[in-house]
Amino acid sequence: xxxxxxxxxxxxxxxxxxxxxxxxxxxxxxxxxxxxxxxxxxxxxxxxxxxxxxxxxxxxxxxxxxxxxxxxxxxxxxxxxxxxxxxxxxxxxxxxxxxxxxxxxxxxxxxxxxxxxxxxxxxxxxxxxxxxxxxxxxxxxxxxxxxxxxxxxxxxxxxxxxxxxxxxxxxxxxxxxxxxxxxxxxxxxxxxxxxxxxxxxxxxxxxxxxxxxxxxxxxxxxxxxxxxxxxxxxxxxxxxxxxxxxxxxxxxxxxxxxxxxxxxxxxxxxxxxxxxxxxxxxxxxxxxxxxxxxxxxxxxxxxx
Amino acid sequence: xxxxxxxxxxxxxxxxxxxxxxxxxxxxxxxxxxxxxxxxxxxxxxxxxxxxxxxxxxxxxxxxxxxxxxxxxxxxxxxxxxxxxxxxxxxxxxxxxxxxxxxxxxxxxxxxxxxxxxxxxxxxxxxxxxxxxxxxxxxxxxxxxxxxxxxxxxxxxxxxxxxxxxxxxxxxxxxxxxxxxxxxxxxxxxxxxxxxxxxxxxxxxxxxxxxxxxxxxxxxxxxxxxxxxxxxxxxxxxxxxxxxxxxxxxxxxxxxxxxxxxxxxxxxxxxxxxxxxxxxxxxxxxxxxxxxxxxxxxxxxxxxxxxxxxxxxxxxxxxxxxxxxxxxxxxxxxxxxxxxxxxxxxxxxxxxxxxxxxxxxxxxxxxxxxxxxxxxxxxxxxxxxxxxx
Numbered sequence: 153x154x155x156x157x158x159x160x161x162x163x164x165x166x167x168x169x170x171x172x173x174x175x176x177x178x179x180x181x182x183x184x185x186x187x188x189x190x191x192x193x194x195x196x197x198x199x200x201x202x203x204x205x206x207x208x209x210x211x212x213x214x215x216x217x218x219x220x221x222x223x224x225x226x227x228x229x230x231x232x233x234x235x236x237x238x239x240x241x242x243x244x245x246x247x248x249x250x251x252x253x254x255x256x257x258x259x260x261x262x263x264x265x266x267x268x269x270x271x272x273x274x275x276x277x278x279x280x281x282x283x284x285x286x287x288x289x290x291x292x293x294x295x296x297x298x299x300x301x302x303x304x305x306x307x308x309x310x311x312x313x314x315x316x317x318x319x320x321x322x323x324x325x326x327x328x329x330x331x332x333x334x335x336x337x338x339x340x341x342x343x344x345x346x347x348x349x350x351x352x353x354x355x356x357x358x359x360x361x362x363x364x365x366x367x368x369x370x371x372x373x374x375x376x377x378x379x380x381x382x383x384x385x386x387x388x389x390x391x392x393x394x395x396x397x398x399x400x401x402x403x404x405x406x407x408x409x410x411x412x413x414x415x416x417x418x419x420x421x422x423x424x425x426x427x428x429x430x431x432x433x434x435x436x437x438x439x440x441x442x443x444x445x446x447x448x449x450x451x452x453x454x455x456x
Numbered sequence: 457x458x459x460x461x462x463x464x465x466x467x468x469x470x471x472x473x474x475x476x477x478x479x480x481x482x483x484x485x486x487x488x489x490x491x492x493x494x495x496x497x498x499x500x501x502x503x504x505x506x507x508x509x510x511x512x513x514x515x516x517x518x519x520x521x522x523x524x525x526x527x528x529x530x531x532x533x534x535x536x537x538x539x540x541x542x543x544x545x546x547x548x549x550x551x552x553x554x555x556x557x558x559x560x561x562x563x564x565x566x567x568x569x570x571x572x573x574x575x576x577x578x579x580x581x582x583x584x585x586x587x588x589x590x591x592x593x594x595x596x597x598x599x600x601x602x603x604x605x606x607x608x609x610x611x612x613x614x615x616x617x618x619x620x621x622x623x624x625x626x627x628x629x630x631x632x633x634x635x636x637x638x639x640x641x642x643x644x645x646x647x648x649x650x651x652x653x654x655x656x657x658x659x660x661x662x663x664x665x666x667x668x669x670x671x672x673x674x675x676x677x678x679x680x681x682x683x684x685x686x687x688x689x690x691x692x693x694x695x696x697x698x699x700x701x702x703x704x705x706x707x708x709x710x711x712x713x714x715x716x717x718x719x720x721x722x723x724x725x726x727x728x729x730x731x732x733x734x735x736x737x738x739x740x741x742x743x744x745x746x747x748x749x750x751x752x753x754x755x756x757x758x759x760x761x762x763x764x765x766x767x768x769x770x771x772x773x774x775x776x777x778x779x780x781x782x783x784x785x786x787x788x789x790x791x792x793x794x795x796x797x798x799x800x801x802x803x804x805x806x807x808x809x810x811x812x813x814x815x816x817x818x819x820x821x822x823x824x825x826x827x828x829x830x831x832x833x834x835x836x837x838x839x840x841x842x843x844x845x
Contacts, residue, residue: 155667162659169657258492267497268750269683269714274691281693291691294659363688364656365680365714369494373654373680408660412649429626429650 154288159409160402165294167401168301172356173374174381174393175308176349182325182388182454183345184239187246190230190253191353191378192371197257198223198354199361199370200265203272206358212275219358220351227350231343239342258368269367297359304352305394312390321345325388325454380436384443386450395451400436407435482521483775485766486543487554488536488564491528494680497710498556498755499528502578504748505759506554509767512743517763518771525549533563540564544571550777551576553762556755558582558601558629569593574779576786578762579755581805583632587842590803593779595786597762599704599727600805600837601629605636607725607810607831608674608703614812614831615701615723617672618643621665623685624676626650633676633703639838646670651677656684662692673698678705683714690718699723709753712815712823719815719823726813727806728757728795729827737794757794764791801836803843809833 177191201222206215234253238246274293281289312318320341323331332338357370364370377400385396412428419427443451487506489499503526515521525543529536536555543549544567551574555561558580565585568575574593581596612620620643624630634648646668649661665673673694677685682705689695700722707724730741730751740760744752752760765786772785787800801807810832813825 155663158663158666159660162657162663165659166657262496266750267491267500268710269494269497269680271714271716273716279691281691289693291693293691360656363684363691365494365683365687367494367680367714368496369492370656370680373494373656376654405660408651409664425648425650433626433652 158288158290159405161290163402163405165298166405167398168298169356169360170377170381170401171301171305171394171397172352173378174385174397175390176352177378178382178385178388178393179321179345179390180349181382183321183328184342186235186239187243187250189247189250189375190257192375193254193257194223194227194350194353195357195374196261196371197226198357199366200261202358203270203361203366216355216358219354223354224347224351228343228347231346235346254372262368267368269365272361272366274362293362300359308390317344380440384440384450386453388454389452392450392452399439403439404436407432411435482523483551483770483777484547484549485522485524486540486549486552487524487526488529488539488552489526489554490531490556493531495531495556498679501753501755502554502556502759505744505752505756506763508744508747509760509763513767518767520770520775529560531557531560533559536560536564537567540567544573550574553578553766556580565594572779574777574782576762576766578758583839586803586805586837587839590843590845592783592845594804595800596805597765598758598806600839601632602636603837604703604725605633605676606640606838608701609637609640611723611725611812611831612672612674612701613640613642619646619671620674621647621649621668621670622674623649623651623661625653625681627653630676637674656681658685658688662688662694665694665698670698673700675700676703676706682706683711686711686715687718704754707813707815709751709825712825716823720817722815724813725810725831726754726825727808727810728754729811729813729825731827732794732796734796736792740794761793761795764793765789767791797834801840802845803840805837805840807834807836810835
């Protein structure tokens with residue numbers, strides 16, 4: 153029972169991290185129609201800026217602020233310089249250009265920060281574990297990530313559902329030509345959405361830094377999982393990104409935890425080991441396939 | 457490529473290898489390594505270690521002028537092979553080194569050996585070339601892949617652990633890590649857990665380890681995955697409850713420094729460390745730090761040692777890359793290496809010593825490795841008996 157609760161908490165934490173990444177990607181794809189392979193690079197830039205600021209200032213909160221702001225600025229710069237020219241192009245051009253950005257950002261980061269992984273220590277007040285119930289203690293830092301993720305999800309929900317910007321975002325995801333025809337400054341909306349998406353990716357990067365390895369190439373590792381979430385959730389929908397993140401995180405975590413054990417009940421040990429591990433590894437892709445068969449538009453598509 | 461340009465390239469190779477001006481031309485060394493992706497720091501260190509030895513020799517290795525052609529394989533086997541073929545055809549390169557990952561070795565080496573080239577490996581050393589598949593012109597200077605995990609298995613046995621949980625990424629090298637460990641671990645294996653190769657969150661595995669309650673955990677994740685694992689192990693509170701033993705790629709100077717307090721107290725096996733007390737190593741650590749502004753990792757020592765060994769072979773052959781005289785010179789090497797005593801075994805892989813290391817926080821707050829004592833003295837590897845050379 154403790155194991156199930158712990159694994160569910162793990163899934164929740166992974167889900168919120170994925171949500172931060174996927175929400176930016178889904179908005180950018182849904183509103184601008186842009187496939188942004190470089191979304192992972194923003195995640196990496198956030199981790200690097202945040203880590204540097206945190207170690208220079210000695211405060212993780214300052215690090216988070218600097219990382220989020222820095223990534224948002226980086227997002228705006230890239231949007232103005234590159235992406236602006238890509239919105240009306242074919243997806244192939246977008247893939248090519250954003251792949252180029254990945255290479256460029258990786259090299260630039262190598263020049264600035266070097267190739268060796270950076271040290272990121274958790275501050276004392278977030279380190280250690282808390283006893284949630286007898287026999288179950290859980291890392292404080294992961295609980296904090298869940299908390300931040302939940303706050304962002306609520307804030308984003310209010311932003312999208314209750315504000316003028318949110319209304320434009322929803323309208324843009326549904327029919328961007330109509331929004332432009334109604335006299336909305338679509339260029340400015342695009343930049344704002346991009347900055348927002350970049351900031352979330354950066355936040356995900358900083359939050360992941362103390363748990364994972366902060367180094368060149370870390371963005372590409374999360375990119376595929378993020379794409380899976382966006383596809384499962386439905387392109388352009390924040391609600392879909394949330395549902396997709398939680399579903400994928402749950403399947404991934406619980407699959408890794410329980411599938412090998414289940415196979416041991418059915419098969420001999422050596423077969424179960426090989427098979428269980430393989431099935432756990434592809435579980436999320438199986439879920440994606442099933443979702444696409446039943447709901448080709450994803451779980452919560454923006455209606456067109 | 458057209459037939460014409462192939463012919464031209466072939467002629468060029470012929471001209472370089474048979475030309476009378478050979479000894480005046482620098483010997484070209486094809487240095488293919490991984491400089492990008494999350495493993496880029498490994499390639500950077502082997503490259504810088506290798507080039508340091510060339511720089512110290514004034515552009516020469518063993519008194520023979522060399523030209524090192526460095527290229528990034530992007531951790532893609534197909535790239536490694538393509539670069540090797542390109543270097544052989546266009547530049548007439550006959551001697552190759554630098555490859556880190558076994559899958560890139562397995563892709564590039566057949567192309568090199570087919571053309572009667574020489575391969576001197578400095579890191580990735582798959583079993584395919586260590587046993588029955590050993591080859592006259594294929595050498596390894598660092599280790600054989602299995603031996604680093606066998607040393608860790610022996611370490612866990614020495615430390616008296618009875619019940620182990622083993623984890624590694626679900627790909628050939630991960631499986632080799634676990635089978636190598638098991639070969640020398642005398643206790644019981646409670647569970648083997650294989651993780652996804654792109655996985656960076658190990659919380660599900662942490663929970664499983666906690667519920668299995670073993671005496672010891674062995675995990676074979678390296679690089680960024682390894683760092684993430686160490687951090688999450690400590691954050692889950694497991695580091696204080698269940699000891700962990702590690703092999704060299706999982707607990708080397710960079711991973712220990714990047715994991716920081718999460719690494720302190722962990723033990724592992726190693727064939728080299730910054731604190732090895734011999735004159736070659738002392739000078740190497742100082743010169744590397746002065747030249748590059750960072751302390752060397754085991755990868756840097758591998759690059760440096762490989763360069764010294766190639767230098768001793770070139771010296772013996774008088775700068776000739778005739779495969780047989782180069783081989784004779786290399787096998788009879790008397791080079792003094794950073795790791796101390798070394799010779800080639802019957803399968804042309806190292807016979808060397810393995811040591812227990814422990815991660816400790818240094819005076820400057822940086823976490824560094826300290827050598828504790830020997831695990832194996834002057835040992836070859838498990839595959840050499842099958843090699844008939």
